[in-house]
Amino acid sequence: MDKSTTTLESDDEVTIQPLASKQNTKDWQRISPIAIIYFLAKFVVGFLSNIVVFLPALYLGYDNFIAHPHLWLPIGLAILAIIMISTFLSFYFFQYRLYQDHIEIRSGVISKKYVNLPFAKIQNVKLEQPLYYRPFGFTCLQLDTAGSAMQEAKVVALKVDFAEQLKVEILAQHKIASSVVADAKAETVNDLASKNRNNETILNTRSITDLIIHGLTNNRIWIFLGGLAPFFDDFGRYIVEFFNGLGIDLEKFLTFADKPMWQVGLYALTLTFIILLPFTLFSIAGSIITFYQFTLSKVGDRYIRRSGLLTKYEVTMRLSRLQMVVRQQDWLDVILKRINLKFEQSNSALNQYQASAENNRIIVPSINPSECLALVNNVYPTNKMMTVDYQKISKRFLLRNLGYILTPIFISLLVFFISVEKTNLLMAIIPGYLFVGLLIFMRWFRWGYAKDEDFIYIRKGYFGVDYYCFPIFKSQQVQFKQSWFQKRHKLSSVRVVLAAGAQDIPFIKQEFAYQLLDNALYQVESSRKSWM
Template identity: 35%
Template sequence: MKDSRPARWARLAPWALIYFFVRQLKELAQGMIYAIPALAVSVSVSDLFNNTWLMAGIALLIISTLTTAFLRFWFFRYRVYEEQIEIQSGVVAKTHINLPFWRIQNIKIERPWYYRLSTYAVLIIDTAGSATEEATIVAIPQASAIALRDTVSAVKAQHSEVSDSRSTDKDTHRNIYSNQDQDQDQDQNTHANTSPEPHIANTADVLNSRTLSDLVLHGMTNNRIWILLGVLTPFLDDLSQWGVNWLSQHGIEPEQLIQNMSLPWWQWAALVLTGASFIIALLMLFSVCGAILTYYGFTLTREGGRYIRRSGLLSQQEVSIQRSRVQRITIRQSALDVLVKRANVSFEQNRNGQRDNNEGSAARLLIPSVTLEQAASLTTDVLSHAHSLYASFWKIHTAFLFHHLLIRLFPLAIVVGVLLNVKLQSFPTASFVVGIALCAILILMRFLRWGYALDQEYLYIRKGLIGKTYHTIPLFKLQQVAMQQSVMMRRKGLVHLKIILASGAAHIPFMEHRHAQYIMDYALFKCESDARSWM
């Protein structure tokens, strides 16, 4: 996108004030969440609301938040010209970002719920560098954001074509001086390995969409109720006391009810199980609502060599990534996903130094709760001829069981058993044995899930406990491969294989040395002989 007046800096629309204010509130909430447990233990909720100093502090905090939001808005400038984006921001510490189009990894367009009444959007720009190089234009017209995204994609595609042609020229020049006896074999390999990505017509094809029932299933099988329980832990005493008081106000005394009821133990167990199931179902409802809010209206579209995900009920999101920048594809099934034969598919690219890789991360495009057939189809659409779900996997060595059972679990069980026998008057032998047996079964299940496979283009890794996770890794995109080996492993000819990608790390434990060496050598060959860019 070329600007006729490149020297003129543009200001944000006034709607950006709302964005900066909400962002300030989120930052404050993230900072104060660590103080909530201490406050919950030392001060009651009623004392907090009756404290006039606290109310004055909250009012002062709101005023300072509004002031900071206005200053951030006032000192924000941006301009687009000569195939680059420049952004100036900061109140005290000034920041100047200059992003050439060809360095941009992907552009994410969001429309928070408070932008729905306007024509503005939030433009989030990721580069292939560190997370600090991410740039955000918080109030840009939606039409301009879409036009800028398309322009950046066109410039990057042109840059990739130039890079591919240069790589092909280098390979051709190198092959001229090879021996004639090797020409025929090398020509076939060079044609297969240095050919550019297949041309895809620049048309919009909807690859996948999610219905409301799919989103409900996703919320149930991938729920986050344990996170909510962790947040509510400091307030459990207050919540239980509130529940008892509420029942007492309605003429129900829980203690007297329990004392007067003469029920057999199995009825008490059924009553407790029913109550626990009701609470879990109530908490699971929050997870379902979160899935609907995040993925409502989900569509995955392919436009040329670009994949675009659009979703969101209140806050709309549009995430775009290039096909050539996908570093690996992960198919993940939770325990419930295995039962209903569904999976979550992730297209992973450069993580930009991000610590987390959650569902809303710009480094990952997630397609929720698809069938296994749809997961296989999506995988082959991005990585041609990949078949992680149907590969024949090699198992890891049984030394995995020896290490975790005899070296880790059993010594720990002996120590814990001795301490319990000393501290307790009556040692719970049956419960202790059952606990050790369950841990051993989990280790065995973990061992059976591990597997790896290799073909001409991809390395496949399978792992999990009750659920399953499949990684599909293009060999020519590997950044680093390393083998780790202890003294005991050296005697048995075993190694741990560690694989580094731009999207993160993967590893295979307790595999045979000859298999690991072959994978390393073949991956090095693919990286040297394949002229395709890993980005």
């Protein structure tokens, strides 16, 4: 048994005692050797998530490797050795200790990292159990505060029962630090855990059908295809050669000069379906892997999301930490009447570009309007997100972007290509101009705003539509922006900065902008409510 288990748990058969008798130790603890698998998986996932960056190098080096096959073995062994040494050193230099209601973590091989987090300042506690940890009863404990992402920490290999008890202790310490109840400290860790289990209420669950719909409606195939764009010619050549090997002359089959239009359209539809099908299946598989056995429950003022097929995730969020509710619909969601509901917390803007961001946020996938309304009313009972009258932004948004920016650029390109006798390129820029123009129009059409005594509401999107709702007192900064063009027409733009990121409302009436600014500053100054 590893040192951490020996020091902190002593015997798996003995009931774990309250952490107060165990956490005050000055000895640094090592994690279990099973963490080597975690660091290896992290390396592989990091490489795959950046595979597009390495594709040009792999493509350029492919011919050299084919010409010199004897290089495969030594290079492969060298890469394998580097990976194994790196993962072992990551495990070896990872240590933690619990001391005086603090958790301290040391990690890093070349770039050393030290984190010291008081329990009382930890806002979120997340449990993450990869598939390879389950047979051995280990899990990862992730901690974060309301500050920057640099203040986050993760202990990557703890026994499940100890991690659960540590989680309850941390949440209890935070409650004690922020509570005005004098006898809050009298509540023991085990009593709190029992109370939480008894009072937990299930708010929402997701079926496999819901997850399949979520995979269909949130398919991001165009992002992947955009990364592969430089290699389309090579892919096309390989596909033609593959079918030629099967005795099928694909080039002759795709010659449309002597075929009727209905047959050409059928070929195009079939080819599109064949291309999209595997990526759609990958998207559905990703949705099921991420949200399998999804449950959203509530204990007191805390919302708990649990999900995951290969890796089980548990995310806890206090209601006071909630910064904004987002009701999101892509175009296919609109058709199917499905909604993705997001509870945006502090740090979400910092984490949204990380590989694990989807698993660190509370997202309720592919719910129907009635379920969405019930959940939004649960967190914000007085909200009017779906009943308030949204005002459109000014039509001068179109004038500026279409009339003063896009159209002059298009005319300049038009004149240039005609002058150099490259009229064939006009067939490319004209559809591009029309498409970008349509996007600008839809952006204006969707963009709306409203406010009441407690909330600010924003609506935006393109072919889909997203609704944002956040309490005014959560505003950390309100920016008033006004260009010369806007000032001339008594318009302005407003940016509201929250702990979860910034929200912009462009081209609104100057009078409304001043009202919004004054109201936000007044509520922030006069309200005694905490933003976190």
